[in-house]
Amino acid sequence: MGQLVSVDRQGAVATLLLDAPPFNAFDTAMRDALAAAVRDIDADPEVRAVVLTGGEEVFAAGADIGALLAMDFVDIVDWNARLQRTFTAVAELPVPVVAAVNGYALGGGLELALCADYRVAGERAAVGLPEVTLGIMPGSGGTQRLTEIVGRSRAKELIMTGRRVRAAEALGLGIVDEVVPGSSTERAHELAAQLAAGPRLAIRAIKQAVDQAAGARDAGLALERSLIAGLFATPDRTTGMRSFLADGPGRARFE
Template sequence: MSECIDLQFNGGLATLTLAQPPVNALDRHLVGELADAVAQVRDSEEARALVVTGGPKVFAAGGDVKEMLGWGYRTAVRSSGALGAACDALAGLPVPVIAAINGYAFGGGLEVALAADLRVCATDAKLGFPEILLGVIPGAGGTQRLPRLVGASRAKDLIYSGRTIGAERALQLGLVDHVAEPDAVLKTAAELAEPYLRGPALALRAAKRAVDRGLETSLEAGLELERELFAGLFATEDRAVGMASFVADGLGKAEFHGR
């Protein structure tokens, strides 16, 4: 049984809740259980989308600073590597991942949110990378995923300053994709996920792979990957169903089965 994570499956939607009061500090226990929960979603035949949340009051603080006080180089490498691997696994899930952010997402908590495909935050949410004010930098993907999302200069401004920003500024920057009232954040995330539960799972997987892998390589290699994935989908039942449904009834009427 997990002590720090609540993972639920309901009709194709998996919901992963960080549950370590009071602030979901990402100590080694929570990070280990996060990695285990992500693996469960990856291995599930049921999950078509995942919502990651920290509950109604806070998404996640960063690492446990008290725990970090005694760290040396090797411990820092091992610990940042563990959280980084959990974030990489979350980002690498073949299903769409949506982060639902209430309260605040700081440091490692924001790195977890950045590993999602989309982010919804509350109107009163606060986000930031305060590591520089502790004499360090983000160590589990923040310096790499943030500039790819909002651009290098905007990412540097946030990382260099350590300042926090609110929901509207996060939306302006493209750090989050939707803003909702605090009591509607999880509902909004689930509503965003709902079309993916009925959509063509193999095409969604291919689309995610094309975008994510394409960003990691040259344009030429990305275009070749796109062509390969596009052509491969012509061997799927969903492609045949989708195109036949379009010809017969128009766009958006197909019932897909993930085959």
């Protein structure tokens, strides 16, 4: 499978590539590889912008459901806390992060994309938070960051139904900031290069100031961690995940 996550720096722009085909699913190894890559970027003073991508076919299709099904309450408390911290580390990089979203960005994939400062989607991209179909909820920042973007009512609709949103609708909702024909990778690199050429300290200060407007996000993330852990003790979680593994997404019937 290779190194799961790679960092390639060209000049002042680092490309952070999720590289675990076919779905870039998040398991423990993928989570830890991403955390290490983010630390490397943060420690490199030459990096002035980042392109976050899963490649040309899929951004990331969420967590490894088989691995999640094997976890109980105790397991998920630590595992999800580490994943949430890893995604938050992406959001807190002191340089602009541009996500190039191609194909599916679902579940944890969308939660990761929401950590970027700007999201460029290919016209065939689809995004969503389908965790409810597994009897659980987003646990890596999705309830907080999506709500900041689309508002409470729309966030509830999207998360409670778990529906997939195509690129054009995602643009209208503000989930992505730009949609381009074909692949979004070239446009993401173009924008990252433009940002990297700007005044480094001013751009860092702007990012910090704008992100501060989120205000109470830390408390919301803590609540999210607590709630998703509790859901791992429910029969709905077991039903949803077993149904997903046996029959595919969206097939579970909850009592």
